[in-house]
Amino acid sequence: MSTSDGVRFDRLCVAVGLPAPVAEYRFALTLGRQWRFDWCWPAQRLALEIDGGGYVRGRHHRHDGFIEDCNKLNTALCLGWRVLRITPEHVKDGSAFTFVKRALSEAGNGGL
Secondary structure: OEOOOOOEHHHHHHHOOOOOOEEEEEOOHHHOOOOEEEEEEHHHOEEEEEOOOHHHOOHHHOHHHHHHHHHHHHHHHHOOOEEEEEOHHHHHHOHHHHHHHHHHHHHOOOOO
């Protein structure tokens, strides 16, 4: 999965000193689901979803897509995952990496 300028998000993470995430990580398989996180740090149970299409009423902004996203993210939470939701703008302005860095550092100290 690449950003709008064609650079993969995992490579951007490494470039800013973060561990490389896993792309398209499947979860909830034991529940019979085939859901995938866009990006994931499995050992820390941290996932990241990049929600695009806000200006064109993309999948995440239509009723059925929104309901399915709620089901997916609520199930992830119940299974012990933390999920960051960001937009392509968060990647462009760098704040996505700040969120990830903070979430990864808090995973090591019990979320304090």
